Amino acid sequence: MASVPTLTDGTVTLRAHREQDVDGVVEQHVDPLTRRWTAVPLDYGTDDARRFVRHAMPGGWATGHEWAFALEVAGGYGGTVSLRHLDHGRAELAYGAHPRARGTGAMTRGLGLLLDWGFAERDLHTVSWWAHRGNWASRRTAWRLGFDLEGTVRRWLPQREELVDAWVATLLRDDPRSPRTTWLDTPVLTGDGVTLRPLRDTDVPRIVEACADERTAYWLGQMPSPYAVSDAIAWLETTLENAAAGRTVTWAVAEPRTDALLGAINLFDLGAGPVGEIGYWAHAEARGRGLMTAACRRVVRHAFDDLGLELVRAVAAVDNAASRHVIEQTGMSLWGVERAGTRIRTGLADAARYDLSAADVS
Numbered sequence: 001m002a003s004v005p006t007l008t009d010g011t012v013t014l015r016a017h018r019e020q021d022v023d024g025v026v027e028q029h030v031d032p033l034t035r036r037w038t039a040v041p042l043d044y045g046t047d048d049a050r051r052f053v054r055h056a057m058p059g060g061w062a063t064g065h066e067w068a069f070a071l072e073v074a075g076g077y078g079g080t081v082s083l084r085h086l087d088h089g090r091a092e093l094a095y096g097a098h099p100r101a102r103g104t105g106a107m108t109r110g111l112g113l114l115l116d117w118g119f120a121e122r123d124l125h126t127v128s129w130w131a132h133r134g135n136w137a138s139r140r141t142a143w144r145l146g147f148d149l150e151g152t153v154r155r156w157l158p159q160r161e162e163l164v165d166a167w168v169a170t171l172l173r174d175d176p177r178s179p180r181t182t183w184l185d186t187p188v189l190t191g192d193g194v195t196l197r198p199l200r201d202t203d204v205p206r207i208v209e210a211c212a213d214e215r216t217a218y219w220l221g222q223m224p225s226p227y228a229v230s231d232a233i234a235w236l237e238t239t240l241e242n243a244a245a246g247r248t249v250t251w252a253v254a255e256p257r258t259d260a261l262l263g264a265i266n267l268f269d270l271g272a273g274p275v276g277e278i279g280y281w282a283h284a285e286a287r288g289r290g291l292m293t294a295a296c297r298r299v300v301r302h303a304f305d306d307l308g309l310e311l312v313r314a315v316a317a318v319d320n321a322a323s324r325h326v327i328e329q330t331g332m333s334l335w336g337v338e339r340a341g342t343r344i345r346t347g348l349a350d351a352a353r354y355d356l357s358a359a360d361v362s
Helices: 019-030 032-037 046-063 106-121 136-144 201-212 214-219 229-244 291-305 321-329
Strands: 012-015 066-073 076-085 090-097 126-132 148-159 162-172 189-191 194-197 249-254 261-268 275-282 311-317 333-344 347-357
Touching: 012 106, 019 032, 019 046, 019 076, 046 066, 046 076, 066 090, 066 106, 076 106, 090 106, 090 136, 106 126, 106 136, 126 136, 126 148, 136 148, 136 162, 136 229, 189 291, 194 291, 201 214, 201 229, 201 261, 201 275, 229 249, 249 291, 261 291, 275 291, 291 311, 291 321, 311 321, 311 333, 321 347
Parallel strands: 090 126, 275 311
Antiparallel strands: 012 066, 066 076, 076 090, 126 162, 148 162, 189 194, 194 249, 249 261, 261 275, 311 347, 333 347
């Protein structure tokens, strides 16, 4: 039987699986997130966990096919991490976290130990990472470790009775073990009687109501019409992708008392310089309450004070008096009109262009 080394950074430890891990393995595999993002059997039980600990994990070491470790956190089982050996110095990274380890940074630390060991002790040159498209927690972990996202492979990973789209990323031996790009977070912003927070899956019904509204659909001609649940889900996915690429921060404008979504606002075209642009739409229940003006003011303040931008822009159709009023109340100045500069439901329309510099408010 191959000997499994013990690796530690003083906070987390990678070691061989033990009999006392069985209960933790069961807890991990019946967890809803594990079931959602992996092909683990839905009837996974104690006998499966025993086979995993006693045979599957040691068997990988015996054949050299998979180098798997138990992640130990605070003296308890925190998940499993492994390198699945291919050939020519290649391996696939695999990992699954017990619920107690999530959000603690333990998995990232453990995977860092594993990768260092694989490159140094197993002479690996390239490690790939695969995950179901939409598994943002796994993707963010890979990003923290320095993996470079290569793209999406359609219908690639098995998920019980189907094949699902997969993300793939790679890490080379000489790559830095740190993020290669900027991933923009969405902080909660409050003030001026408004709450801005990250969007959630539970916002989908309100997003559909807002974007199916006749007035919103008229002025935002690029949106699908009619607007369906699938469109809202796709838009949420786009906001996450743009944040991961360092291009956009998007907030839900929420009712302070009930947390219900009353609109959305984003700061986009980021990353190319100290400039950004604001875009927004409002649910019908938000109109006439000054909420979008307050939201725009709060985002502008965040852009200048926290993101270090020097100029913020905004655009609205010339005839969209309500949207232009919000922009002007934010303090922006009109600097020009672009012919056919935006699209409304009836086609191209002239666009009023505004901006505000950090120097203007200092």
